[in-house]
Amino acid sequence: MKTLMILRHAKSSWKDDTIADHDRPLNERGKNDAPRMGQVIYQEDLTPDLIISSSAKRAVKTAALAAEACHYEGEILKNSDLYAAAPEAYLDVLSGLDEGFQRVMVVGHNPGLEELLLDLTGEAEALPTAALAVVSLKIDTWAELVGRLEGADEELGDLVHLYRPKEMD
Numbered sequence: 001m002k003t004l005m006i007l008r009h010a011k012s013s014w015k016d017d018t019i020a021d022h023d024r025p026l027n028e029r030g031k032n033d034a035p036r037m038g039q040v041i042y043q044e045d046l047t048p049d050l051i052i053s054s055s056a057k058r059a060v061k062t063a064a065l066a067a068e069a070c071h072y073e074g075e076i077l078k079n080s081d082l083y084a085a086a087p088e089a090y091l092d093v094l095s096g097l098d099e100g101f102q103r104v105m106v107v108g109h110n111p112g113l114e115e116l117l118l119d120l121t122g123e124a125e126a127l128p129t130a131a132l133a134v135v136s137l138k139i140d141t142w143a144e145l146v147g148r149l150e151g152a153d154e155e156l157g158d159l160v161h162l163y164r165p166k167e168m169d
Contacts, residue, residue, distance in 0.1 A: 002137045005105035008113050010034040010130040012058040022056050033130035033165040034062040038069025053107040054082040063107040082108045087116040095145040120157040134161040
């Protein structure tokens with residue numbers, strides 16, 4: 001069994017409309033919510049073996065703040081293929097991972113993350129900014145994810161936990 005943690009980037013700033021979408025920073029709420037989710041990860045003993053983030057500034061900063069709060073000591077891999085990506089892009093990245101990684105967290109964007117969660121679990125859940133979904137995958141190797149969404153008879157995973165910042169206040 002593998003565990004996939006799906007973290008949507010925290011709230012970003014729209015103050016400067018001249019900044020490209022890819023380069024938008026976090027706003028104050030985002031800067032507070034990202035480490036809060038990292039604390040939840042740490043308290044629930046869910047610190048990942050690997051974190052992979054979209055290359056967008058808001059996703060990378062979310063990953064860094066959450067990583068620090070959950071005592072993650074590895075490198076955060078930045079992947080431009082995950083910027084505004086469909087579920088298949090996440091599966092492509094995950095399917096190539098080393099089998100030594102048991103618990104992996106991806107940090108990215110909607111609608112792709114909500115679609116990924118639905119495709120893997122059959123659960124249609126809203127992932128507002130900084131929401132974290134924990135999915136227990138019914139696979140032994142990451143390579144098993146290759147092409148598994150097309151025509152799958154059953155879900156590849158179960159939604160184990162869903163944490164939304166506003167529900168934690």
